[in-house]
Amino acid sequence: MFFVSEIMEKAPNNFVSALQEMVYESLTKLQIPFKRVKTEEAITMADCIEINQKLDMKMVKTLFLCNSKKTEFYLYITTADKPFKAKNFSNALSISRVSFAPAELMEEILGAKIGAATVFGVLMDKENLVQVVFDKDVLLEEWYGCSDGTTTGYMKVKTELILNNFLTYAKHIPTVIEM
Template sequence: MFFVSDILKKSPDTYNSPLQEMVYESLTKLQISFERVNSDEAISMEDCIEINQKLDMKMVKTLFLCNSKKTKFYLFITTADKPFKSKDFSNALDISRVSFAPADLMESILGVKVGAATVFGVLMDKENLVQVVFDKDVLLEEWYGCSDGTTTGYMKVKTKLIVNNFLTYAKYIPTVIEM
């Protein structure tokens, strides 16, 4: 059985990564409230079903993409139920075809491993290499469910606070597309 803790409303006592610590420090500084859970390692969207039920929200799907030369990077945030089609994404942004960025680049740029991609990864993007792209359907949801930068910590935050407060603080202006 997949373990999901009771709901917690404060930062962890210890952190599993530099990014995870930055996430909670940023939310505290911005006075953004959250609910969170600890869980068994969740890698796929299927693993997130019980997390969604516990936090009463829908987890977003966050994909780290790049062009073929690995010189342009995109953090694409969409709904969990939508299949990703590279052609549709590329057409929506009027760019050449993208693919999934290699795991080592995701780790070096965003500070996360596979399964933990999160909007909060922009805190680690010191060179401002990443363009944040939202599927407009994500913005229609009241709650934003995502990883805290680990594969064992997940949280629920008001979507408008992620887009308007957190991304402004992190100095990112997201692009919104329809998929």
């Protein structure tokens, strides 16, 4: 059985990455409340379902994308149940076709490894290389469920606080698309 801890409302005592530490420092500074759980490494959708049940929310799907030249980057946030179609995404933004960005670029730009992509990664993007793109359906949810920058820490935050407070603080104004 997949381990999911009891719900906590404080930052971890020890951080496993610079990004994870920045996440909790930023939420504290912005006075954004959260609930979080610690887990085994979440790999499958079944793992995410157990996290969703514990936190009573729906985890978002966060994809790190780029153009073929690897000069334009997108952090696409959608609902977990929607399949990703690069053509539809590119058409919605009127851009050339995108694909998944290489793992090493995700780690370099967002400070996260595969499986831990999160909106909080923009804290590491000091050069504003990444355009944050939300599927409008994510914004219909009261709660925003995501990784804390690790594959073993997940949290829920009010969606409006991510959109209006956090992203403004991180200097990443999102684009909203319908897919």
